[in-house]
Amino acid sequence: MSFDPALKERFGTFLQSDSARQAMGVTQETLDSLTQSHCLLRVQTEDGIELYPELQFDDSGSIEPRLTQILQTLLPTATDSWTVLYWLTTPLALYDGRTPSELLREGTAAEAQAMFTMAQRDAAAWKWLS
Numbered sequence: 001m002s003f004d005p006a007l008k009e010r011f012g013t014f015l016q017s018d019s020a021r022q023a024m025g026v027t028q029e030t031l032d033s034l035t036q037s038h039c040l041l042r043v044q045t046e047d048g049i050e051l052y053p054e055l056q057f058d059d060s061g062s063i064e065p066r067l068t069q070i071l072q073t074l075l076p077t078a079t080d081s082w083t084v085l086y087w088l089t090t091p092l093a094l095y096d097g098r099t100p101s102e103l104l105r106e107g108t109a110a111e112a113q114a115m116f117t118m119a120q121r122d123a124a125a126w127k128w129l130s
């Protein structure tokens with residue numbers, strides 16, 4: 001499986017189900033449950049391959065703690081999970097081009113709260129638009 005280099009640069013790497021399960025040390029049922037409860041982001045390619053963006057995992061294979069709240073806010077109202085992935089990887093001029101994903105992972109508590117507030121606004125707008 002290969003991606004356009006620009007997309008790979010934007011999204012980083014992906015794990016397939018087997019690799020995600022191994023990295024997290026969970027069963028397929030747990031992986032599915034985390035996805036269905038909007039605690040884990042899974043995208044699907046046009047040919048049906050399920051992928052988990054690596055940007056949502058910390059070094060120990062756990063889901064980035066600040067990300068779960070964002071996913072639970074955005075996923076229920078997003079057109080699809082790719083929309084949320086684009087949201088997480090959009091450079092923000094207000095934050096010197098850093099992305100929400102970077103701010104959640106490496107930012108201050110205030111920056112993470114700002115991302116949550118932004119997610120709430122965007123989720124409300126997406127809900128209104130649908």
